[in-house]
Amino acid sequence: MSRTVIHGGLVVTASDEIHADVLIEGGRVIALAAHGSDVAEGWTGRRIDASGKYVIPGGVDAHTHMEMPFGGTYASDTFETGTLAAAWGGTTTIVDFAIQSKGGSLKAGLDAWHEKAEGKCAIDYGFHMIMSDVNASSLKEMDQLVSAGVTSFKLFTAYPGVFLSDDGQILRAMQQAGSNGGLVMTHAENGLAIDVLVEQALARGERDPRYHGEVRKALLEAEATHRVIKLSQVAGAPLYVVHVSAEEAVAEIARARDEGHPVFGETCPQYLFLSTDNLAEPGFEGAKYVCSTPLRPKEHQAALWRGLRTNDLQVVSTDHCPFCFNGQKEMGRDDFSKIPNGMPGVENRMDLLHQAVVDGHIGLRRWIEIACATPARMFGLYPKKGTIAPGSDADIVLYDPHAEQTISAATHHMNVDYSAYEGKRLTGRVETVISRGVTVIDNHAYVGHAGHGTYLPRGICQFAH
Incomplete structure (x- = not known):
């Protein structure tokens, strides 16, 4: 049975920063021991020197879309390329989204995603289930999926005719989740109203990428967030709001949490580090930054950082859904509404959030909490994932907090022809990754x-039951 000791580093988890050696055997953490102790010194097997480095849990990215079909094309990362890129960025677990086809069963959708991923992934993976068709049959299937370890279900108030569920369908799914221990996740934007604004913008000849941000208004994110929170309260069920981007939506989540409701929020690096300034880049460059929810004006960033510090937002995931600029984003060159929605980021999340520590937005332990521990707890993977503790999987990253790097498409490993953070200089870099x-x-x-x-x-969400 393979044995390893990682010695000399600072072990950082969501709860502790301790100088300790990590003893690994058979793929699990066996113990943490004091530097230089007899047990650490006597541990036979591979020895890894982590002097001057952080020893952190592997990242848990709970929101990715590998090979996702969208608007007549597919996300450009496969499970093979996407998980390889994740590993390079210090992420050792992803939770991707399997999709139920309209008229199809949840199981058929899940089976299709198992087929895409099996034997391809460089790191461990799980699935959420996107429900595109809420009916008596799919509601019953929710119970079966929870029993089989798919314990979260995503519903949309956006994308009419593709993913949108009406309020009655969302309520029924929430009620079902309330009874079976599942967690409903929502993409909260008022898609019907947005479609009206898209139609009006195109009629005025407004076709550039920046209009994608202008029609998907922050108020329509806030309205949908408010609505799904109230539906979850009626259903007596927990709620997780994905990719929160607007200050007004954070306020809705904060209010619900202050009232004691089990409502949770996720944001993404693109909303913390990018803005509508990127969407407005000249020519067609702004298309690189088209995602939904959209990038917001810079002033929204302060509310997102504050939400992460106060725990009104608990998780930072990537919503990694890459489309190449050439040949894919270009599908919307004359019509912003045809630009595939999504951005690459699975390789950059851990580094960008370490930069947030350097910049003083969050603390060191909070970095691990929002990127590793809380997503693992939220989606029933803790303490197997998300921490370094006896019995946990030995998913460990040696992180050099002083190394400097510059993000670039020329050096990243995601299967996409641009970087959303091209030229951004960062302090901190992944050195070694163990899965x-x-x-x-x-x-x-x-x-x-x-x-x-x-x-x-x-397992089920550890915060909600």
Whole structure:
């Protein structure tokens, strides 16, 4: 049975910063021992020197879309390329979204995603279920999926004719989740109103990418957020709002939490570091930044950072859904509404959030909390994932907090022809990544392989029941 000791580093978890050696055997953390102790010194096997480095849990990205069909094309990262890129960025677990087809069963959608991912992933993975068709049959299937370890279900108030569920369908799904322990996740934007604004903008000849942000108004995110919160209260069920981007939506979540309701919010690096200034870049460059919810004016960033500090927002995921600028984003060159919605980011999240520590937006332990521990707790993976503790999977990253790097499409590993953060200089860099005791990235070299990653059946949300 393989044994490893990581010695000399500062172990950082959501709760602690301790100088300790990490003892690993058979893919699990066996113990944390004092530097230089007899048990650490006597531990046979591979020895990894982490002096001057942080030893942190592998990142848990609870919102990715590998190979997702959208608008007549597919997200450009496969499970193989996307999980490889995640590993390079210090993420050792993703939770991707399987999609129920209209008229199809939840199980058929889940099976299709299992087929895409099986034997391809460089790191461990689980699935949420997107419900596109809420009816008596799919509601009954929710119980079966929860029993089988798919314990979260995403519904949309956006994208009429594709994903949108009406309030009655959302309420029924929430009621079902309330009874079976599942967690409903919502994409909260008023899609019907947005479609009216899109139609009016195009009629005025407003076709550039920046109009994508202007029609998807912050007030329509706030309205939908308010609405799904009230539906969850009626249903007596917990709620997780994905990719929160607007100050007004954060306020709705904060109000509900202040009233004691089990409402949770996620934001993404693009809303923390980018803005409508990017959408308005000259020519067609703004298309690179088209995602939904959209980028907001810079002044919204302060509310998002404050929400992360006060725990009104609990998780930072990426909503990684990359489309190449050439050939995919270009589908909307004459009509912003035809630009595929989504951005790359799975490789950049841990580094960008470390930069937030350097910049003073969040503390060191909070970095690990929002990127590792809380997503693992939220989606039934903790303490197997998200921490470094006896019995946890040995998903561990050696992180150099002093190394400097510049983000660029020329050096990233995501299968997309641009970077949303091109030229951004960061302090901090992933050095070595271990997944279940097996080294995947070794001192800036990939030594893993497709198929190492295993599927993770999940428990229920640890905050809501």
